[in-house]
Amino acid sequence: MIDRYDWAGGQEAMLRFGPSNGPVVVAALPLFEEANRTRTFAVTLLRLLAERGMAGALPDMPGQGESLMALETLSFLRIQEAFGGVVDHILDEGRAAYALGIRSGALLDAHALASGRWHLAPQDGSDLLRELKRVHGSPWPASAARVEIAGNLISADLLVELEGKQPFAESVTPRRVVRLESDPRPADHQVPGAPLWRRSDPDNDPALAALLADDIAAWVRACEG
Template identity: 60%
Template sequence: MAPRIDHYDWPGGREGMLRFGPDDGPLAVVALPMFEEGNRTRTFVVTLLRALAERGIGSVLPDVPGQGESITPLAGLTLLRMATALEAITDRCLDDGRRTYAVGIRSGALLDGCALHSGRWHLAPQTGADLLRDLHRTWRAASHSGDQTMMMAGGDPVEIAGNLLPSDLLLSMSAATPSDQPGIPRRVVRLASDPAAADRHVDAAPLWRRSEPGNDAALAALLAEDIAGWIAACEA
């Protein structure tokens, strides 16, 4: 089933999104990893959402402000503003009587805390501190020296992997954690190489660590089956 081009409006403007699967029933709202990891995993996530559509689950893959194809500048953005943008999708669905479920990949799991989702499914979720460590390693690899404090010193935007990241955005990451609200179902899936606690570990290579974008159709099918079964259980 081919994806359809759509959009959503939020207080800061309008962003594009891809829509997959049926136009009724529960909807998965997917957040890619932020910055360069999103570029490496987008093809894989599209394969995953096609597999979800084959299992009768609708989904959307939105451009987060400042990410992907978004033309919103990163200046002035924080994790909260990004999460508020995605909240607009769920608000529209709830107005239409349609429940939503968050699907957060890596640092994308930091972006679903504002929306009134019926559940959250996270793949290898990162904390904001994890994300900052990754950004700091990338910054150091570009011939900079110093710790994270020095990376964020001065208040000026910091260029990391071609992104000009404002200090407010970096600071908003420091204490951020994936949402885990009492009474709201949450399922965490991690790779077998990750010893952190999870509801399930799967044997697969981390696509986000590759130097170029990649795909893994077998992993996409496995995760689609997991998500579809979990959403069905939540809906029952």
């Protein structure tokens, strides 16, 4: 179903999946140019979680998805605040919220009161910035107030904010990092599959989504005790 959440900057839409009670897995898609490559996959994953009795939510972040807010007016902190607003919405329902961050989406839950964080191939801000520069194809002027990257007008201040940003990894809440077998970086678990975010067009991988849904459902249940 379609729901909405409030945050300090207004109201945005989100898709809801699964049962109306119990914990909710809140998904954050990769930022900017990658989101269109993974949205279908994320919806498949959340539907598979629902089949496993686990509720999910896929919010539109301000300036992205179907949001009417101009991305160029936003700071990175404001986008993080919006994700925190989604989690607050879940908490107001009397339910626990678990963050599911895909790639740079793992950067969004740093200020959210999530009960745990499950990150797929998490990407830090510096790595994201390098990819944005590659997509842009040429250095942007130091004096530019905004930069157009893959059709997105992004505030130069937001791009500066990205440098040095890291996914939340404090021990105060559980965190699980899952990577593809082709990724040599440290992970709690590795799974077979191809990186959808590297493809030129949106795609889906139901087999990979099923593996991840099994892992997420088991992990959230273990966290809930």
